[in-house]
Amino acid sequence: MYSIYATKKPLDRMQELTVSCAPEATTKLGNWFAKPLFWRPQYALFINEETFLPVFASLAPASSLANRFPDDLATTLRTHGVQESFIEDELLAMDHVAISKTSNHRVVGILNELATMATRMRAYHPDLTPLDLAMNLAQVPLVNSGGNYLVPEEALRTLVSAP
Numbered sequence: 010m011y012s013i014y015a016t017k018k019p020l021d022r023m024q025e026l027t028v029s030c031a032p033e034a035t036t037k038l039g040n041w042f043a044k045p046l047f048w049r050p051q052y053a054l055f056i057n058e059e060t061f062l063p064v065f066a067s068l069a070p071a072s073s074l075a076n077r078f079p080d081d082l083a084t085t086l087r088t089h090g091v092q093e094s095f096i097e098d099e100l101l102a103m104d105h106v107a108i109s110k111t112s113n114h115r116v117v118g119i120l121n122e123l124a125t126m127a128t129r130m131r132a133y134h135p136d137l138t139p140l141d142l143a144m145n146l147a148q149v150p151l152v153n154s155g156g157n158y159l160v161p162e163e164a165l166r167t168l169v170s171a172p
Contacts, residue, residue, distance in 0.1 A: 012040040012107040013075055016117070019045045019053055019068070020110060036102040037095070037168065038062075041078070042116050044124055052139055054127060055082075056120050058113065060164035061153075063123055063146040065139035079103045085143055089162060095169050119151050 011034045034040050040058045045051060051068035055078060066074060066081040079100050086096050111117050126149065127142050137145070147162040 010035045010105045010107070011038075011103055012109055013043055013055070013078070014040060014058075014109050014111045014113070014116075015043040016045070016111055019043055019071065019074070020108070032107055036099055037171075038082075038099060042111060042113070042120050043074075044117075044120050046124060046127065048128070048131065053078075054120065054124050056116065056123060057161075057165075058116055060161050060168055061116075061119055061123075061151050061159060062161045062165050063127075063143045065127075065143050075106050075108060078106075085140065086165075088140060088144060089147070089165060091165070091169055115154055122151070123149070 010032055012032070038057050038059065041055045041064075042058060043053045043055045045053055045068055046065075052065045053068045053074060055064040055066060056062065057064075062085070064078070064082050064085045066078050068074065082103075083096050083100060086099070087093075123146050127146060130142055130145060131137060147165070148160060150158040150160050153159040
């Protein structure tokens with residue numbers, strides 16, 4: 010079980026039932042935040058609440074976005090070199106998803122910042138795939154709640170290697 014906290018536009022498009030209070034995540038990575046990117050083609054940018062790891066998923070069809078996201082996450086994790094056993098365990102734990110509107114302004118701010126960076130990178134380097142963009146964004150130092158910097162890829166490695 011995990012939750013996707015989405016901004017208003019993807020919530021409207023996903024046509025999923027939303028919950029006001031999402032249950033505790035049972036995955037190691039925890040919950041995800043999403044916002045649409047109205048590129049051609051359109052994508053949703055997801056970031057992990059704990060590590061700020063970015064993952065891109067095709068926005069269309071939006072009605073199946075929550076069901077398709079785990080596959081895009083698995084592809085991104087493999088590209089980061091995460092062990093297959095961790096990925097399999099994570100996907101098994103993602104058997105249920107709760108959809109809710111965004112609630113953490115700090116994470117939404119970072120989501121917006123990464124979306125702006127991705128749009129600019131894409132404008133300068135149109136040959137970059139969404140996976141390439143995710144890998145580049147995972148190298149960007151971001152300020153976490155304690156005022157310290159966190160690099161998503163390093164935070165992912167720390168979380169994956171934790172017992």
